[in-house]
Amino acid sequence: MAPDEVSFASEEAWHDIYTWRAGHKRAIRDPAFFQPPEGQADNLITTSNVKFHARVRGLMSHSFTEESLYEQSPIIEGHADVLIKQLWQRATSSESLETGVLVNVTDWINFFTMDVIGDLALGEAFGCLAQGEYHDWVRTLYQYLKAMTIAAAPSYWPVMRWLFEKAIPKSVKDGSKRHQQYAFDRINRRLDSKTDRQDFMTPFMKKNPNFENMSRDEILSSFSFVIVGGAETSATTMTGMFNHLAMPQNKAILNRLTMEIRSAYKKEDEITVESITRARLPYLDAVIQEGLRICHPVPSGLPRMVPPGGDEYAGIWLPEGTRLGVRIFAVNRSARYFHDPDSFVPERWLPAGERPSEFDNDNLSASKPFSVGFHSCLGKPLALLEMRLVLTRMLWAFDIKEEEGMHVHFDDFPMMMMVEKQPLMLRLSARKGVNYRAAGVNTAQ
Numbered sequence: 001m002a003p004d005e006v007s008f009a010s011e012e013a014w015h016d017i018y019t020w021r022a023g024h025k026r027a028i029r030d031p032a033f034f035q036p037p038e039g040q041a042d043n044l045i046t047t048s049n050v051k052f053h054a055r056v057r058g059l060m061s062h063s064f065t066e067e068s069l070y071e072q073s074p075i076i077e078g079h080a081d082v083l084i085k086q087l088w089q090r091a092t093s094s095e096s097l098e099t100g101v102l103v104n105v106t107d108w109i110n111f112f113t114m115d116v117i118g119d120l121a122l123g124e125a126f127g128c129l130a131q132g133e134y135h136d137w138v139r140t141l142y143q144y145l146k147a148m149t150i151a152a153a154p155s156y157w158p159v160m161r162w163l164f165e166k167a168i169p170k171s172v173k174d175g176s177k178r179h180q181q182y183a184f185d186r187i188n189r190r191l192d193s194k195t196d197r198q199d200f201m202t203p204f205m206k207k208n209p210n211f212e213n214m215s216r217d218e219i220l221s222s223f224s225f226v227i228v229g230g231a232e233t234s235a236t237t238m239t240g241m242f243n244h245l246a247m248p249q250n251k252a253i254l255n256r257l258t259m260e261i262r263s264a265y266k267k268e269d270e271i272t273v274e275s276i277t278r279a280r281l282p283y284l285d286a287v288i289q290e291g292l293r294i295c296h297p298v299p300s301g302l303p304r305m306v307p308p309g310g311d312e313y314a315g316i317w318l319p320e321g322t323r324l325g326v327r328i329f330a331v332n333r334s335a336r337y338f339h340d341p342d343s344f345v346p347e348r349w350l351p352a353g354e355r356p357s358e359f360d361n362d363n364l365s366a367s368k369p370f371s372v373g374f375h376s377c378l379g380k381p382l383a384l385l386e387m388r389l390v391l392t393r394m395l396w397a398f399d400i401k402e403e404e405g406m407h408v409h410f411d412d413f414p415m416m417m418m419v420e421k422q423p424l425m426l427r428l429s430a431r432k433g434v435n436y437r438a439a440g441v442n443t444a445q
């Protein structure tokens with residue numbers, strides 16, 4: 001926290017800081033924190049230019065509508081198939097059939113979200129799932145994010161700029177440049193290919209013929225940020241959910257969720273994007289809401305700046321130029337809003353009558369994982385779909401449990417701007433008595 005910065009842990013502040021209010025000026029993104037990397041065009045994710053944001057968000061939103069998501073579903077389902085097939089083959093090998101297989105779930109979830117986003121934004125997947133290992137670009141992503149965070153620091157203390165710049169090793173700077181260039185090359189290749197492939201580019205470029213409304217440089221910069229924002233976030237929350245579900249003290253939660261899923265789907269190939277979107281799976285939804293509350297990928301918050309003339313936020317007057325934001329971790333873990341706030345309790349999200357009475361006074365709307373207002377998450381439908389699909393398919397096919405002696409806790413994962421996921425080693429056993437169509441090995445006999 002800087003001396004000119006105010007951090008809110010209040011539901012009211014969500015509304016006051018991030019949404020439109022009659023008679024108030026808009027609090028713009030704090031330009032000290034949100035900057036495009038040096039030499040790059042402005043982009044949707046980091047811009048503090050209101051007009052630019054409105055133009056670019058309007059155009060890019062076409063890639064994220066429910067309709068586009070349905071069109072994109074073969075890509076998403078295809079990667080979910082590869083995820084399960086790879087894990088099923090490992091869990092049913094002759095050495096693992098009885099004991100199950102120890103798997104780093106963090107990696108496999110990351111492979112999934114990265115391949116999905118690569119396929120949707122770059123026109124081809126990274127191939128992480130098929131290879132069962134990180135593509136070099138994905139492996140270095142967190143390093144790149146760290147470099148960006150350190151690079152933003154001098155804007156808070158400009159006199160110390162030289163010191164901060166020196167703190168970034170040359171290898172990291174070079175790596176970041178290579179990283180960027182790789183994404184740019186792929187996006188350029190996708191833009192130059194004459195195809196109506198159902199990914200992010202097709203619906204978006206229909207509204208941007210001949211780059212009339214958004215330049216190639218703006219597209220490169222914006223979509224390379226979407227890859228980062230779109231893959232890291234969902235993967236972090238899913239890793240956190242699996243971490244909590246597999247803890248021995250949460251066995252009843254895991255059992256209830258597994259039972260809901262296995263009763264809803266008799267056959268594995270019934271779990272499609274369409275069915276999962278329509279299915280009534282209230283406990284799954286509760287697990288996801290609780291996962292988003294307690295394992296948020298950007299717990300530090302979303303910095304903004306008080307506009308000229310100053311303004312009032314959650315009943316507090318702040319002078320112009322003050323930095324402010326809702327600290328997602330603080331509000332999501334506040335006992336003011338949530339009973340037993342540090343515990344993973346999906347039941348708190350169930351309707352009155354079904355939830356334990358001690359959670360009756362929880363103020364659930366204090367958790368706004370996708371933010372609200374001008375910059376609310378465009379990828380929310382995709383993120384929710386990925387979480388529903390992966391949880392459902394994983395728990396339909398496997399019995400999971402934490403490995404003895406390998407306990408980790410999401411809350412202990414280091415954080416710099418985003419949570420830095422650590423290995424989550426879980427034992428996966430192929431569910432007995434089912435026939436898994438894609439993997440060729442069946443446990444039904």
Ligand code: HEM
Pocket residue numbers: 044045057117226229230231233234237296297298302369370371374375376377378379380382383
């Ligand atoms: C669990 C998953 C996710 C969470 C919790 C999440 C959360 C957020 C939050 C809090 C913001 C607001 C940022 C700000 O105010 O500056 C945001 C913005 C955004 N998110 Fe997500 N997100 C997730 C997944 C995704 C995915 C999968 C995509 C796309 C593939 C995506 C694309 C975006 C974009 C484009 C914006 C910028 C919107 C704007 O500035 O107008 N997000 N997200």
